[in-house]
Amino acid sequence: WNQTKAIYGLGDARPKLFPKQIAFNVIPYIGSFLDDGYTDEEAKMWNEVHKIMDPSIKLTVTCVRVPVFVGHSESVNLEFDRPISPDEARALLRDAPGVMVIDKQEHDGYITPVDAAGEHAVYVSRIRKDPTVENGLSLWVVSDNLRKGAALNAVQIAQLLDETGIIKPASGYRSITV
Known part of the structure; x- marks a missing residue:
């Protein structure tokens, strides 16, 4: 924010917090x-x-710092054991709890960090074939890292463990729904 103000106001925009x-x-x-x-x-x-x-999933990652106030974004390339079409992936993802698919092949048919700010869902867009591998798909994933990051995930995992009976409340305590 300070660098942006400095650039527009012809001030000192030299990096202070980040290396560049x-x-x-x-x-x-x-x-x-x-x-x-x-x-x-x-x-x-x-x-x-x-x-x-x-633990056997192979992946490579490049983390990138992008100047947004809120949000995590990922460009994801997946390779499957069998062929999967973008339409099949869209249908599976639409049925996944906490996932919203917004995937229209038009100029505003995808989600950005600004769109996801304040939301609990993980948004998936730009689902398409990855031509570099036989059974590959590429997709764009965005979420509000302040809502869907660690805290909400921890609560949702605890709720799931409670609902499935994997964990049980200690005597004298009752389970609550958040």
């Missing part, structure tokens, strides 16, 4: 560099995907 100018820019680095050239933020994404989904 962030206003009207994109920085392909978040966190600290590791010995392999990736960053600790990228390693955190690998670890989370492996922990949540499957």
Whole structure:
């Protein structure tokens, strides 16, 4: 915000918080560099995907700092064991709890971080074939990181564990719905 004001007001826009100018820019680095050239933020994404989904999933990640006030965005390329069409993926994602598919092939048929701000859903757009792999899809995913980040996910996981009976309230306590 301060750099933007400085650029428009012909003030001092030299970086103070980030290593390079962030206003009207994109920085392909978040966190600290590791010995392999990736960053600790990228390693955190690998670890989370492996922990949540499957430790054998292969992925590569480049975390990018983009000057938005709220939001996480991901450009995701997926490879499947069998063919899957974009229409089939849209249908599956529309049935996934907490996911909203906004995917029209027109100039405003996708979601941006500004659109997702203040919302609890994870939005998926731009679902299309990835021609670089046999059974691949590419998609765009956006969410409000302040709402759908750690806190809401933790509550939703706890609710699911409670509903499925995996965890039980201690005696003297009752479960609550948030």
